[in-house]
Amino acid sequence: DCTTNENAALFFVDRHLAEGRGDKIAFREADGARRALSYAGLAEQTARFAGALARAGVRREERVALVIRDQIEFPVAFWGALKAGAIPVPINTLLATEIYANILEDSRASLLVLSEELWDTLRPALEGNRHLRAVVVIGARRDGCETYTGFMAGAPAAAVAEACGDELAFWLYSSGSTGTPKGVRHVHSALKATCDTFAAQVLGISEADTVFSAAKMFFAYGLGNAMSFPMSVGAGTVLLAGRPTPEAVAGVLKDHRPTLFCGVPTLYAAMLHAQEAAGRRPEHCLRLCTSAGEALPREIGERWQALWGAEIVDGVGSTEMLHIFLSNRPSDIVYGTSGVAVPGYEVRLVGEDGQDVADGEVGELLVRGPSSAEGYWNRRDKSRATFAGHWTRTGDKYERTEGGRYVYCGRADDMFKVSGIWLSPFEVEQALVAHPAVLEAAVVPRKTADGLEKPAAFIVLKPGTDPAVVEELKEFVKARVGMWKYPRWIDIVEELPKTATGKIQRFRLRMVS
Numbered sequence: 411d412c413t414t415n416e417n418a419a420l421f422f423v424d425r426h427l428a429e430g431r432g433d434k435i436a437f438r439e440a441d442g443a444r445r446a447l448s449y450a451g452l453a454e455q456t457a458r459f460a461g462a463l464a465r466a467g468v469r470r471e472e473r474v475a476l477v478i479r480d481q482i483e484f485p486v487a488f489w490g491a492l493k494a495g496a497i498p499v500p501i502n503t504l505l506a507t508e509i510y511a512n513i514l515e516d517s518r519a520s521l522l523v524l525s526e527e528l529w530d531t532l533r534p535a536l537e538g539n540r541h542l543r544a545v546v547v548i549g550a551r552r553d554g555c556e557t558y559t560g561f562m563a564g565a566p567a568a569a570v571a572e573a574c575g576d577e578l579a580f581w582l583y584s585s586g587s588t589g590t591p592k593g594v595r596h597v598h599s600a601l602k603a604t605c606d607t608f609a610a611q612v613l614g615i616s617e618a619d620t621v622f623s624a625a626k627m628f629f630a631y632g633l634g635n636a637m638s639f640p641m642s643v644g645a646g647t648v649l650l651a652g653r654p655t656p657e658a659v660a661g662v663l664k665d666h667r668p669t670l671f672c673g674v675p676t677l678y679a680a681m682l683h684a685q686e687a688a689g690r691r692p693e694h695c696l697r698l699c700t701s702a703g704e705a706l707p708r709e710i711g712e713r714w715q716a717l718w719g720a721e722i723v724d725g726v727g728s729t730e731m732l733h734i735f736l737s738n739r740p741s742d743i744v745y746g747t748s749g750v751a752v753p754g755y756e757v758r759l760v761g762e763d764g765q766d767v768a769d770g771e772v773g774e775l776l777v778r779g780p781s782s783a784e785g786y787w788n789r790r791d792k793s794r795a796t797f798a799g800h801w802t803r804t805g806d807k808y809e810r811t812e813g814g815r816y817v818y819c820g821r822a823d824d825m826f827k828v829s830g831i832w833l834s835p836f837e838v839e840q841a842l843v844a845h846p847a848v849l850e851a852a853v854v855p856r857k858t859a860d861g862l863e864k865p866a867a868f869i870v871l872k873p874g875t876d877p878a879v880v881e882e883l884k885e886f887v888k889a890r891v892g893m894w895k896y897p898r899w900i901d902i903v904e905e906l907p908k909t910a911t912g913k914i915q916r917f918r919l920r921m922v923s
């Protein structure tokens with residue numbers, strides 16, 4: 411029962427006016443129009459966005475789809491929709507037309523806001539859609555759409571809709587590493603829960619910080635890093651709408667001087683390589699970096715820290731838990747592990763019989779904590795399988811060391827047996843990327859002529875490397891992780907198949923292996 415209005419927009423947006431932070435810059439764009447938006451500007455624009463939704467006939471609990479790049483309109487539309495009591499649904503900006511059509515159909519969004527750069531991909535997805543009543547384009551007018559400027563013009567500022575912390579606030583579509591995207595439904599209180607736990611107690615975020623997240627805001631990891639975390643303390647965020655290439659990211663770190671940087675392992679590996687090749691020490695003001703999306707290989711963490719002089723806090727989260735619940739801590743980092751439970755969360759490792767496994771044994775990771783989602787939209791079976799009472803199943807296999815740290819072993823469905831023993835593809839991949847010639851690696855099972863499964867590796871070499879190096883890789887892996895685990899085949903590829911959030915899609919490699 412809530413006696414006060416627990417709409418999250420009050421805490422994250424309007425509170426800053428009462429606390430005298432109205433003039434402080436909340437968001438600054440590093441590319442595109444290079445605009446800046448203060449907390450006062452955000453409060454005003456979100457109230458008008460809520461008014462514009464009401465004027466367009468969008469009612470409470472109706473979904474508002476957002477296919478918006480990392481630009482100022484993203485937070486305005488997200489918090490504006492929350493203020494209206496509508497449900498914002500941020501959607502990945504890198505999807506194919508057919509998937510947009512599926513998500514728009516599945517969510518039954520009644521309004522869509524999109525960045526103009528996405529128009530060509532989205533337009534065919536709108537044909538035949540029976541739910542959308544308006545499409546708002548941020549940029550130049552397109553047929554059948556309203557412009558964002560027109561949508562906002564003259565809209566009355568709306569009051570913040572009454573909501574309980576337990577009430578549904580927003581959805582995120584999760585595709586995981588396989589399968590069709592599922593709508594993950596989150597409540598108002600979940601946003602603050604991730605700030606009170608990971609952001610406050612692990613990152614120690616404060617008003618003095620400026621955050622830059624290479625992970626985009628449509629992704630739960632980016633939504634926290636670049637939006638709710640800094641906004642929970644009145645800090646600032648730098649937004650990059652374009653691709654976070656190593657050059658673009660290094661440019662933002664140099665020019666905008668963020669103190670917290672949030673990346674993914676592939677990007678750290680590519681940035682390290684670029685920086686080492688250039689032979690220069692990077693320019694930055696970072697006090698801390700974070701990594702998620704995939705486990706960070708030990709070598710990458712160690713080399714990054716040596717070159718950049720800033721630690722990477724590697725953690726594990728999920729769209730279902732909204733953000734990171736298992737993590738290393740600043741000044742207490744063991745690279746190659748995912749650390750320990752974030753304060754406020756509990757984790758367990760269970761075997762196939764559902765019983766807890768002993769230290770040193772591999773089990774599935776279960777988590778319990780305040781930011782767990784309500785469930786999936788319209789997927790009763792999947793909801794029941796994932797949200798088991800207070801515990802949420804992650805589908806990740808882990809081992810706990812005697813020292814109590816968690817070590818990633820792979821996705822439950824990526825593990826396979828070699829000579830009767832479970833093999834973690836991740837362990838072999840870590841060994842491969844420890845070789846100076848290897849940029850990235852993925853390991854999957856492949857059948858021998860006798861029908862037995864053995865590890866096969868797909869690797870991306872660092873630019874300019876002689877392919878003959880593969881000859882030494884098998885021995886290199888044997889020496890590092892054990893005789894039976896080495897890849898019997900090594901295929902050199904240009905790139906590895908990945909989800910938009912940087913997770914390797916091993917199932918795709920299994921299909922071609």
Ligand code: 3SK
Nearest residue numbers: 630631702703727728733
């Ligand atoms: O993949 C992760 O580790 C992650 C972290 C934070 C939020 C969401 C996700 C999927």
